[in-house]
Amino acid sequence: DACSVPISEIITVEEADTHGKHHSSGKWQKMEKPFAFTVHCVQRARRHRWKWAQVTFCCAEEPLCHLWLHTLQELLGKLASRPKHLLVFINPFGGKGHGKRIYERKVAPLFTLASITTEVIVTERANQAKESLYEINIDKYDGIVCVGGDGMFSEVLHGLIGRTQRNAGVDQNQPRAALVPSPVRIGIIPAGSTDCVCFSTVGTNDAETSALHIIVGDSLPMDVSSVHHSGTLLRYSVSLLGYGFYGDIIRDSERKRWMGLLRYDFSGVKTFFSHHCYEGTVSFLPARHTVGSPRDRKPCRAGCFVCRQSKQQLEEEQKRSLYGLENTEEMEEWKVVCGKFLAINATNMSCACPRSPRGLSPAAHLGDGSSDLILIRKCSRFNFLRFLVRHTNQYDQFDFAFVEVYRVKKFQFLSKHVEDEDSDLKERGKMRFGPMCTDAPPCCCAASNSSWNCDGEILSSSSIEVR
Missing domain, CATH: 2.60.200.40 (Tumour Suppressor Smad4)
Structure with missing residues (x-):
């Protein structure tokens, strides 16, 4: 239904500007009612792309507006799969070297909108992310996001798997050893040359699409x-x-x-x-x-x-x-x-x-x-x-x-x-x-x-x- 939005695809809801005008979809629009709230949500586009969309709802009475607002916020708060705090690794050299700019312009604003706090590390050398994951306390994060190409994802993956096996006492040099899966999820913001892993999992190599998948808590298991x-x-x-x-x-x-x-x-x-x-x-x-x-x-x-x-x-x-x-x-x-x-x-x-x-x-x-x-x-x-x-x-x-x-x-x-x-x-x-x-x-x-x-x-x- 084009007129409905699943709760799982709502990014956040907030009270709209009640001073007579509201900024929606890049245009200033006259508001007919003084009480309103805005739903920030996912809009599905062609070729598996997702876009950030905004829909403003006007109410005749303030209590009704607040009821909608609080009800939606309560429902969103029950979505346990959504991340609250993320560790972000940015490879500034991968692909065309635009990783830092892609994150700052397309991803960070969406994370802020969704009230996701982040700790950002811009890597300066190869294997820095992998080595960091062996040392830092990853229990305080809901997930790890890598901004880069397939190489950056592989580096983060090796760090997570290696740390998990070390903590579990598993010998990684033993081919028949049963590896212990890591509970930490990895998100990918594509900024590489081919972005094969991102394209194969999400269906496109679009940074905004990947950020929205991370925000709503989408995840899937992958063979390693x-x-x-x-x-x-x-x-x-x-x-x-x-x-x-x-x-x-x-x-x-x-x-x-x-x-x-x-x-x-x-x-x-x-x-x-x-x-x-x-x-x-x-x-x-x-x-x-x-x-x-x-x-x-x-x-x-x-x-x-x-x-x-x-x-x-x-x-x-x-x-x-x-x-x-x-x-x-x-x-x-x-x-x-x-x-x-x-x-x-x-x-x-x-x-x-x-x-x-x-x-x-x-x-x-x-x-x-x-x-x-x-x-x-x-x-x-x-x-x-x-x-x-x-x-x-x-x-x-x-x-x-x-x-x-x-x-x-x-x-x-x-x-x-x-x-x-x-x-x-x-x-x-x-x-x-x-x-x-x-x-x-x-x-x-x-x-x-x-x-x-x-x-x-x-x-x-x-x-x-x-x-």
Whole structure:
């Protein structure tokens, strides 16, 4: 109903100016009645955007006006999910370097309107936010807001997860360790180059929209993958783990930071024409608990049925495993895929962004306890271009003979040209899966490794274990 506003989408209510005029929607308007109150609320716009709107209600009598005002304020006070005090980290260097200005002009006024108090930290160096979260008292905050791109979100995420595991006595270097979830929520104000996490969760990379979602207390669970190598935690991933094409792009772009944001386009074109493929073995455990599939064309949306059902099935599966009612991990049915790959991608979300509105895996889900593993085998440069172009339109990018996609709970990758330090992981792989194609005679593939792109950061090892 265009004439109604849900209580959950009201920002605040206040008594209007009773001196004959009221400022509403940027215009001075003559008031017909002397008693009035203004409702500040969310107005839904096109393409998932939210806008701040104001509606003024006039009353014939002052008691009626006060009754409305107090009733609405009382109802808003009962919304326990809304934050009252937030810690804000601003990355002034990410994207186009507009993070501080975006926060001050678009976000801070809305937080003030909603009576949200904030403590703002403008970061001066990499990992400052992560280190701060290990030291400060986060119990006094209702949430943490990061103003920046995917890198800033990842930094805050690592700080929160690391602190929570430290306090709970969990060894993060143990791949099978059950991580303790943090009760603190993270909000994102997009101010980066791609803003993939924000676009995939909110549906747009608009700062005002994100601020309004934070104000009304919207939240959703997100899957996080741990990435290990030889019993050591490398990083956590929430969006993309990419080897081959996306790994080469990020590695090459790091050497060209002087180019600014153009470095990603330049490195992308260069990597495409280089057309390197990499030989290796991917072993994975299919996600049998999930009710969806990577090609079912059912995107993750608010109140997602797939995420709810998958979470229930995963919890039941974990309980059965805990009480020994099912086989242990060593007995689970792992699948093995060998070959030469142009790219190996694992996504915990669609990875949508303005350039690719549907993302790398359009039907990936935010909270179903699984990742979509996408394998792009060696093919012609023309066919690979066709695959890339489909990320920008409505066609199925998985509908190629050289592309395979699986929904998985865990996976490992062993490069054909494993370094000496990777021998431990390789031996464990042989014990678990038996003979592998990495033991086959060498073929014509170039003797080199790519790098893993983990949410925009380069990993030091090519052989990894992900869960």
